[in-house]
Amino acid sequence: MGFKSNARKKRQQSGADSSSKKSSEEFVGQVKCDVSGCKNWADKKVGGRKLAFDRAADVWGESGLSSDSRRVKICKSCYRTWKKAKKDEPTEWS
Numbered sequence: 001m002g003f004k005s006n007a008r009k010k011r012q013q014s015g016a017d018s019s020s021k022k023s024s025e026e027f028v029g030q031v032k033c034d035v036s037g038c039k040n041w042a043d044k045k046v047g048g049r050k051l052a053f054d055r056a057a058d059v060w061g062e063s064g065l066s067s068d069s070r071r072v073k074i075c076k077s078c079y080r081t082w083k084k085a086k087k088d089e090p091t092e093w094s
């Protein structure tokens, strides 16, 4: 009995160690970035943000967003893009 379970354990170990070495490198989130073409995660954990659709559409256009809800979720790098684009825009034009 003891011998048998021992053997099974051994087999499991040797079978698993070939391709289970990438654990913390790749984050798997639940919220996808709504910028079309972007494959990043927009989870809060990884710096994702929510933007009002109109504000996001200012930068990517309505067709550049894969969501048409009033709030779009964008990833960290898209948020940076957005912020930058917004910065270039003159804010005080009175």
Ligand SMILES: [Zn+2]
Binding pocket: 033, 034, 035, 038, 039, 040, 074, 075, 076, 077, 078, 079
């Ligand atoms: Zn993105």
